Amino acid sequence: MAMTTRTKIAGAVLGTVVAGALAFVPLTDDGSAADGGGGSGGSLAAGPAEKEAVPSFTATDWVSYGDQVAVVRVTAEHELREPDEDADTDTAGAGAGEDYLARTVDLQVKERVWARSGAPALPSALSFTADGWQVKDGARKELGSPDSSRLEVGHEYVITLARFSGGVWAPLGSGGVLPYDHGRVGEGEFRGETVTSDAYRSAWEARAVPGDEAPVASRTAGKPSSAVREVLRGARPDATAARYPGLDPVARYRKAAGGGSEPAETFCSVAAPLAVSEDSRYTPQELAAVLGDLAALAGRDAASLRAYAASLTAGDETPAAVDDAARAASVTGIERECGTDVGELLPTDV
Structure with missing residues (x-):
């Protein structure tokens, strides 16, 4: 090997x-996954968490590997291009006709909801990489995860954030981003479209796996941020992860996943x-x-x-x-x- x-x-x-x-998929005009994998009949087991470094869907995940949970507003987005890359250049190569255009988003922290004991202080504003666009033959199509929000300008979200190695702040994963327009979980942007809390709850209930811990998303849909706080206060972190509070989330998860020196590839x-x-x-x-x-x-x-x-x-x-x-x-x-x-x-x- x-x-x-x-x-x-x-x-x-x-x-x-x-x-x-994340497992990026193009979104159709109605916000659903273009390949059919993002409909409400899908399964959490088939979602992008399989490709993320840290689990992020349940309250146990949030309190084990997250540092801060906050209500944030997306204030701006930016394309990420190489300095010498022409806007019309297809960097995937001539004949491929397809490119990926990365994106960063700027966020303003509006409310601090929960913090892990001893967690680093969360700045009042931050930026990180989010889902971008597929550019094919000059046409741009939004890319996103079938189980999460894209983080669109003007919308608000409840996000579980972590400070990773190198001091980089970012969402814990796709399961740690909840739409939060109008002060209600599930109201706002989800999978690139605007949804109601009832539709959001139904989408997550359709993904429920009997016997598994329910995601924070389905437990708090339609409720204010205080409900998220209460769910997290009642959650217990993974016992192994809790013994390594000084490690970054990925290293902490390595320990909890079996203590090996390398995470699963x-x-x-x-x-x-x-x-x-x-x-x-x-x-x-x-x-x-x-x-x-x-x-x-x-x-x-x-x-x-x-x-x-x-x-x-x-x-x-x-x-x-x-x-x-x-x-x-x-x-x-x-x-x-x-x-x-x-x-x-x-x-x-x-």
Whole structure:
């Protein structure tokens, strides 16, 4: 396996995993998931939490791994582009016709609802990466998680926030973002559309798994932030996580999940070191090893990942030997799935 190979390029990437590990899906005009996975008949087990670094749906999750819960208002959003990237450039490669455009949002904290004992102080304003857009043939389509809000300008939310490694504040995960317009949980923006608290409650009740702890979303739908506070005050954190209050949420979850030195690998955690912001250097062989690991975790993009990996290690490894079509498809697949900007996805030692 390439775990030892990836050691050179992995670095400290878990904060990136948290910010970009959602299972992005295009939203239709009515806000539902374009692939059919976001309808109210879906299952929490099939949701994006499987691809996140920390669980975030239940009160136990919130009090185990969250630091602060607050009512926030989204005041602005910004596109994230490379400094030399033209607005009309398709960075996924000629012929791919598809790109991912990242987005950051600015938030103003309006009310502090709950804080973990000893948690770091929450700033009054903060910014972080949120779901962005798919750009295909010049047309832009919103991307989002089928179990969460996109965080749209002008809307309010109850969010469980955590300070991750490197001091970065971000939502604990997709389950930790609740619409909160008009002072009621479930009122406002959810999956890119405006919903009522009754519709929001029904969507979560349809996802209920018998025997599992109910999400905070369904327990507090239609209620004010004080109800969220009461739910959290009555929740007990995971006993193992509670013994490590000084660790960041991801490290705390590692301990609670079994104490191993490495968290369970997901497609997006394996892809995270490929982000252009990581400034890592790797050979064609090392890049091919990572792509091979991604292919083992991928679905529809597995073939292109394997083809590109094979071309990196074939022949004399000159640029002419690289399968550019497979490379472009691999870039599109990774950025669509994880929201991670991997640039041209070429070896960086040449």
